[in-house]
Amino acid sequence: MGTDGLSHVEEAVRGVCGCAARREPVPSGNVPVRRNLKELSDSHFDLVVVGCGIYGAFIAWDAALRGLSVAVLEKGDFGHATSSNTLRVIHGGFRYLQHADIARVRRSIRERAVFMHIAPHLVHPLPFLIPTYGHRTRGREVLAAALLLNDLAGVACRNGRDPERTLPRGRIISKEECRRIAPGLDENGLTGGAILYDAQMSDSERLLLGVVRSASSSGAEFANYVQATGLLRKGDTVRGVKAHDVLTGTPLEIQARLVINACGPWTTTMLGATCGHGPQRSLTFSKAFNLLINRQLIPGHAIGVYGKRRFADSDAILSKGARLFFITPWRDRSLIGTAHLPCAANPESSGVSDAELIGFIDEINGAFPPARVGLQDVSAVFSGLLPAAPSGNPDGDVQLVKRHRIVDHETEHGVRGVVSVVGVKFTEARYVAEKVVDLAARRIDKEVGPSMTSKAHVHGGRIERLGDFVGQEAGCHQDRGLSRAPLEDIIRRYGSEYRRVLRYLDDRPALPRRCDGGENSAAGPPPLLQAEILHAIREEMALKLTDVVLRRTSLRWTAPLGIVDLKACALLMARELHWTHQRINREISDTAAALTGPAALTTQPV
Ligand SMILES: Cc1cc2nc3c(=O)[nH]c(=O)nc-3n(C[C@H](O)[C@H](O)[C@H](O)COP(=O)(O)OP(=O)(O)OC[C@H]3O[C@@H](n4cnc5c(N)ncnc54)[C@H](O)[C@@H]3O)c2cc1C
Incomplete structure (x- = not known):
């Protein structure tokens, strides 16, 4: 604490x-x-x-x-x-084995362990299943050797104090177990699978x-x-x-x-x-994006599925012949990625067009037919630009800078x-x-000591055993009449500093039950959310409604979000930040626009 x-x-x-x-x-x-x-x-x-x-x-x-x-x-x-558009994976660098870059594998494993240590409330183990096919680069033998190398590279990082966050060794599994975890995988040549453990950010x-x-x-x-x-x-x-x-x-x-x-x-x-x-002469960027689907396709495991289009990673000594996409469970949904588009993109326009979105949905449905992803399932699209090697061919493959x-x-x-x-x-x-x-x-000619960020804790990260901590702390506030699920959500996201949010429960302005009394007025947000919004404004520099909805709170993911909910939050912010009516309306429409994805915003009258 x-x-x-x-x-x-x-x-x-x-x-x-x-x-x-x-x-x-x-x-x-x-x-x-x-x-x-x-x-x-x-x-x-x-x-x-x-x-x-x-x-x-x-x-x-x-x-x-x-x-x-x-x-x-x-x-x-x-x-x-x-940084808020990633697949939420803290990579242990398994993929760099195909580049024979052992130093980078070791560094990635170390960084993963560091993240799990400095932010134990936000970075968690996640098993990945990569199905094996035939006896070549996608085969059991190659994956078994890769798992062994990976384990050896990570030997020094395996011991954590919290057994919940100690990553087990990778292992090869049978075809039957593979089918049990991910029913509907392509059966053609399937020989089983490799399970390896990586880490996922619950809230990047x-x-x-x-x-x-x-x-x-x-x-x-x-x-x-x-x-x-x-x-x-x-x-x-x-x-x-x-x-x-x-x-x-x-x-x-x-x-x-x-x-x-x-x-x-x-x-x-x-x-x-x-x-x-x-560095502009040699630095170009390409567009990349992930989809958030409103249901969990495979609970408990991330799975790798091979795209149907041929792709050769120019740096790989062992090419798999296609891109490997990942379907990962995240909250009660699935994050799927990553799509890469060969375009000379401008940072102000990294958004994804309908055609690009539909193209990727088709690719995922082709790679894993049981997914049956439709446009209506997409609750958000996370897109951004990544450094890529310059390509003269707009239809060519993207080769990312490594x-x-x-x-x-x-x-x-x-x-x-x-x-x-x-x-x-x-x-x-x-x-x-x-x-x-x-x-x-x-x-600047200044003597400094060695870096300390690998040993310090990120704000909220002073927790020894997360499960015990959440259980104990959630039980401490029964007398305040707080619902267990939102309270646990706060504890998990703010970690050892969550009580700073709760302090604002006693410091809330008196909001009328219906905020502005008008015909379509908004009910005040629930007390815990009000406390979180006040904390965001007073302690974390939230200046716009998007800051609160997209980054400070989990509002966006916990319930269907409509204009009335946005209005309730905006009215609370308006009291703190002295917004005019005009500003309130602008904040609401900017936030509604930022909530991309056909299923992100339930339509309710303003
Ligand atoms: C789709 C996708 C999925 C990814 N998935 C993963 C993953 O799962 N795991 C992983 O490890 N990595 C992943 N990455 C890579 C990772 O997201 C990036 O490497 C990382 O976020 C880059 O961080 P950054 O701080 O360099 O850039 P940014 O997060 O873009 O930050 C740069 C900041 O500079 C600000 N800025 C720009 N110009 C100015 C200015 N003139 N004045 C003031 N501020 C300015 C911008 O507003 C911006 O906030 C993914 C990337 C993408 C696109």
Whole structure:
């Protein structure tokens, strides 16, 4: 649990660096993330990080823990872009065995173990079934050898304190067991299957927010809805960024010794528009997306199914001949992916067209006919851009870039004071952040200790045994008349910091049962949701209705969501943030538009 005493992290900083961190000691995990643009403009930071996807968030946390002063700017909400559109898998790197990249397999296994340790409430084991066919690259023998190698590579990471989160070894199963787990698999040449264990994020948005909160508690300054528009330069040296407040248009300048460009698909836009230098010559992106289906196709297991189209991974020494798609259980639904489209996509238009959606549905139904996915089953489409090798052929296969890039523009382009990072996996963000901060410290000539993000806990992650913790804590609030299921949901998503949300139960404004009394007025949200919304606004910088509905709460997934529900939440936010009627209506329509997917929003009269 969070304490009001000196943070363990601050103590660790003293231990590692032999000195106190630059900023005042802060209570562990108890510092709300405050948007203070004046502080941003008035201070001089070691680093300003542009972009707060998972890479920017981890860079900020790593740097702040090592005693650097950090500002983070995000043009939208934290994690609104690529980082909230993943398949939610923290990969142990099994697939890199086909590239014979054992070092990366080991690193991925380690990172998976780290995530399960630092955020035990949000990252959980998940068994994957890959069916085996014949005796070649999809055969039992090859998969058995791969499982053995994988187990050997991960030997050092297997021991966890919580047996619920210790990953068992992989194993080969019989045809019968395979059929039992996934009835309806293609029988042609089926010989059985390989079961291996990986990890899944139950709430990747909260994980990212947890990293933001941890970084903030270690002294990093954050501002969402602030867009960097240019670099502050003196000759060939960058001294910070020009920016503007997206909500008011107010310009500001942030001074820093080093700018870290962590803009994901906007990496080249950020650099190209400002100084004409960047990795743009060799960096292109392609579109990728997953589908969320409103039912669980295979409960308890993720399964791999081979696409019918031929595909050759140009880096694989053993090609499987087709893409392997995964159908994963997530909440009470299924996440299916990942589709890759060979298009020179622009980050502002990574949405998926009807034709692309239908094309992928056909591909999945072809690969696993019992899925019988129809358009009406799709509750959300998660799309984003991924670094890919440039392709001259618009109908050709997408070859994804396999490795992250850290570009030091001083050595590559002669521009001092700016470093770009281009990540390829959510899973690797913490590790890459460590490398970025190592480089940053060298560039600003500051001595720092080793990275500590693999040993600290993400905000809410101080839990030894999750099952016991949830059971005990859920039993502690019976006298408050809270329903068990939403309470458990809060405990699981906020982990050891969930009581910070409950505090707002006693701090709610008196809302009338029907919020505005009009004919189509909304009932006030349930008390626990009201508390969560207040917590989101006062502690986690939620400034728009989309911030609350899409990222701070699980509202989007727990019940059919209609306009009346959005209105109830918007009215509560309006009281806190002093919105006009016009603003309330705009927030509701923006949120309705953001809830993509034919089944995402039940139609109710406004
Ligand atoms: C469909 C899909 C499925 C995936 N599945 C997985 C998976 O299961 N497991 C896995 O490990 N990885 C997965 N990935 C990869 C993973 O999502 C990415 O590697 C990771 O999220 C990239 O994070 P990022 O921080 O670099 O980028 P982003 O999350 O895109 O963050 C960049 C941020 O920079 C901000 N920004 C841009 N320009 C500016 C500016 N001028 N000023 C201020 N802010 C700015 C943007 O608003 C954005 O929020 C998947 C990716 C996709 C697309």
